[in-house]
Amino acid sequence: xxxxxxxxxxxxxxxxxxxxxxxxxxxxxxxxxxxxxxxxxxxxxxxxxxxxxxxxxxxxxxxxxxxxxxxxxxxxxxxxxxxxxxxxxxxxxxxxxxxxxxxxxxxxxxxxxxxxxxxxxxxxxxxxxxxxxxxxxxxxxxxxxxxxxxxxxxxxxxxxxxxxxxxxxxxxxxxxxxxxxxxxxxxxxxxxxxxxxxxxxxxxxxxxxxxxxxxxxxxxxxxxxxxx
Amino acid sequence: xxxxxxxxxxxxxxxxxxxxxxxxxxxxxxxxxxxxxxxxxxxxxxxxxxxxxxxxxxxxxxxxxxxxxxxxxxxxxxxxxxxxxxxxxxxxxxxxxxxxxxxxxxxxxxxxxxxxxxxxxxxxxxxxxxxxxxxxxxxxxxxxxxxxxxxxxxxxxxxxxxxxxxxxxxxxxxxxxxxxxxxxxxxxxxxxxxxxxxxxxxxxxxxxxxxxxxxxxxxxxxxxxxxxxxxxxxxxxxxxxxxxxxxxxxxxxxxxxxxxxxxxxxxxxxxxxxxxxxxxxxxxxxxxxxxxxxxxxxxxxxxxxxxxxxxxxxxxxxxxxxxxxxxxxxxxxxxxxxxxxxxxxxxxxxxxxxxxxxxxxxxx
Numbered sequence: 001x002x003x004x005x006x007x008x009x010x011x012x013x014x015x016x017x018x019x020x021x022x023x024x025x026x027x028x029x030x031x032x033x034x035x036x037x038x039x040x041x042x043x044x045x046x047x048x049x050x051x052x053x054x055x056x057x058x059x060x061x062x063x064x065x066x067x068x069x070x071x072x073x074x075x076x077x078x079x080x081x082x083x084x085x086x087x088x089x090x091x092x093x094x095x096x097x098x099x100x101x102x103x104x105x106x107x108x109x110x111x112x113x114x115x116x117x118x119x120x121x122x123x124x125x126x127x128x129x130x131x132x133x134x135x136x137x138x139x140x141x142x143x144x145x146x147x148x149x150x151x152x153x154x155x156x157x158x159x160x161x162x163x164x165x166x167x168x169x170x171x172x173x174x175x176x177x178x179x180x181x182x183x184x185x186x187x188x189x190x191x192x193x194x195x196x197x198x199x200x201x202x203x204x205x206x207x208x209x210x211x212x213x214x215x216x217x218x219x220x221x222x223x224x225x226x227x228x
Numbered sequence: 229x230x231x232x233x234x235x236x237x238x239x240x241x242x243x244x245x246x247x248x249x250x251x252x253x254x255x256x257x258x259x260x261x262x263x264x265x266x267x268x269x270x271x272x273x274x275x276x277x278x279x280x281x282x283x284x285x286x287x288x289x290x291x292x293x294x295x296x297x298x299x300x301x302x303x304x305x306x307x308x309x310x311x312x313x314x315x316x317x318x319x320x321x322x323x324x325x326x327x328x329x330x331x332x333x334x335x336x337x338x339x340x341x342x343x344x345x346x347x348x349x350x351x352x353x354x355x356x357x358x359x360x361x362x363x364x365x366x367x368x369x370x371x372x373x374x375x376x377x378x379x380x381x382x383x384x385x386x387x388x389x390x391x392x393x394x395x396x397x398x399x400x401x402x403x404x405x406x407x408x409x410x411x412x413x414x415x416x417x418x419x420x421x422x423x424x425x426x427x428x429x430x431x432x433x434x435x436x437x438x439x440x441x442x443x444x445x446x447x448x449x450x451x452x453x454x455x456x457x458x459x460x461x462x463x464x465x466x467x468x469x470x471x472x473x474x475x476x477x478x479x480x481x482x483x484x485x486x487x488x489x490x491x492x493x494x495x496x497x498x499x500x501x502x503x504x505x506x507x508x509x510x511x512x513x514x515x516x517x518x519x520x521x522x523x524x525x526x527x528x529x530x531x532x533x534x535x536x537x538x539x540x541x542x543x544x545x546x547x548x549x550x551x552x553x554x555x556x557x558x559x560x561x562x563x564x565x566x567x568x569x570x571x572x573x574x575x576x577x578x579x580x581x582x583x584x585x586x587x588x589x590x591x592x
Contacts, residue, residue, distance in 0.1 A: 118318075125315040127302035128274055129329030129378050143319045 009176055010184035018160035021099035022153050029107035037115035055105045063169025094171035095178045099160040107152035114148025147223025151216045158212035181205050229253040229414045235272050235282030244268050244438040255408050255415045257425040260435035266418045270384045274309045275302035286381050308380030310388045314371040316359035322370050323355040329378025336379050349373045349403055365396040383415045422460050451550045461506040463551045469494045484547030488522040489578045503579040509553035510574040513563055523575040529567055
């Protein structure tokens with residue numbers, strides 16, 4: 001199975017978009033996970049639901065929303081474009097933004113689970129031993145949440161690779177810029193005689209998804225074995 | 229060393245309102261039934277709970293004062309707290325757990341002190357292990373060492389034995405006794421078990437329903453002289469080992485006299501805490517001669533307290549050391565016992581703590 005240059009380009013773009021999406025969403029996912037795992041506040045249920053919304057929202061609707069907010073003629077998008085020259089539409093960074101938002105819940109959930117499995121009392125213990133807030137985060141909370149961070153990042157990465165609806169709606173289907181693997185499959189199917197290419201790319205996508213999910217599971221198992 | 233605690237707090241239907249002061253550097257037991265407010269006090273001292281009002285100071289260093297609006301954060305209080313559930317950091321080795329507080333302490337103890345504490349708690353072989361691979365008793369010991377090495381100005385032990393079964397408790401006790409004997413910090417020991425208090429404490433603050441029910445020395449506590457809710461009746465005596473006789477008995481001395489007890493391996497000159505239950509003391513008007521008991525002490529009656537419908541606790545002073553004899557009211561009447569009179573106490577048996585003895589020499 002050999003890939004054409006265009007297909008390799010789509011694969012590399014997919015990997016780049018997914019990596020960037022995972023990194024961009026991570027700090028927000030961690031903060032949200034901390035908030036949900038360690039704090040109780042009025043309206044928590046609502047916040048929880050909103051943060052999970054990308055999981056159930058139709059991706060095309062999400063792409064439309066992004067277009068409304070970040071289009072160059074839209075409010076926020078226009079502001080960013082005119083003042084900083086930042087443009088999301090028709091740009092690979094737009095694909096990153098879409099993928100980051102859509103896969104953010106995967107990271108948040110995994111981190112939250114790992115935080116919840118860590119006894120909150122360990123923070124109190126660390127305090128009595130003289131550790132201030134950042135020290136506790138750096139040396140107690142973070143290392144214990146790390147398996148969750150890793151598992152969440154891998155899952156989110158795998159999910160990002162498959163993102164289609166939001167990307168094509170928000171940033172269109174531009175070769176080398178926004179044509180990721182799923183978009184390349186779609187394009188191949190639209191092209192006469194493109195079935196073989198579509199089959200190759202689909203197989204590749206499935207392989208990648210399976211490998212990354214297995215990795216996520218492996219990381220979590222190892223972590224459980226280490227701490228219990 | 230002095231620790232001042234005065235605090236008031238409402239926790240739902242429960243109201244905590246306590247004030248006490250501890251001058252002694254040794255072990256102060258906070259003793260009371262569950263729900264008496266013991267753990268709340270400890271959490272307030274550590275700073276994990278904020279009282280509605282009050283003042284907490286250690287050696288004049290104010291940790292909390294609602295009037296002066298002082299409320300030091302937990303991490304600046306230098307109060308070591310050993311939790312019931314140990315709370316070791318699961319991702320760190322025993323060594324890193326032990327040194328967690330030490331590395332963050334401002335005036336930390338020397339490297340020599342580390343090895344001394346590691347040695348005292350018997351942790352030498354465990355240092356590279358992860359907490360997941362420790363027994364319950366080992367976890368407690370690591371938690372103790374970790375708190376001790378953070379150079380606290382006060383060490384709080386919140387029922388450190390509560391989560392352990394009987395044999396684990398027996399395993400950890402000698403370490404606690406050694407800690408009491410060598411630690412230079414005052415220790416507050418939370419417990420609802422009379423036995424633990426009698427074995428470890430120097431002073432006792434009795435708590436009931438969020439209030440101080442009484443306080444005093446462990447000797448007063450043992451004699452049942454503090455608190456309305458009398459928890460113990462008997463005597464605790466801190467004796468000195470004088471020597472071992474060829475007939476197999478060991479001789480202990482205390483301010484009121486001498487006790488002969490079954491052989492103990494403790495070295496002459498060492499201190500040994502013994503207990504005498506009120507039921508194990510008989511009284512005699514005249515010094516009994518032909519008698520199997522080894523210990524007959526000349527005492528003076530300091531008080532008579534009726535105990536139930538038929539018994540009476542006779543409180544005795546033996547050269548300042550307190551003893552209690554529980555006899556029937558009929559016997560007391562027959563002997564015509566009155567306060568201030570001299571009487572001989574016949575001690576049937578003396579309880580030596582088998583575990584305490586191991587602490588005197590090498591442990592394993």
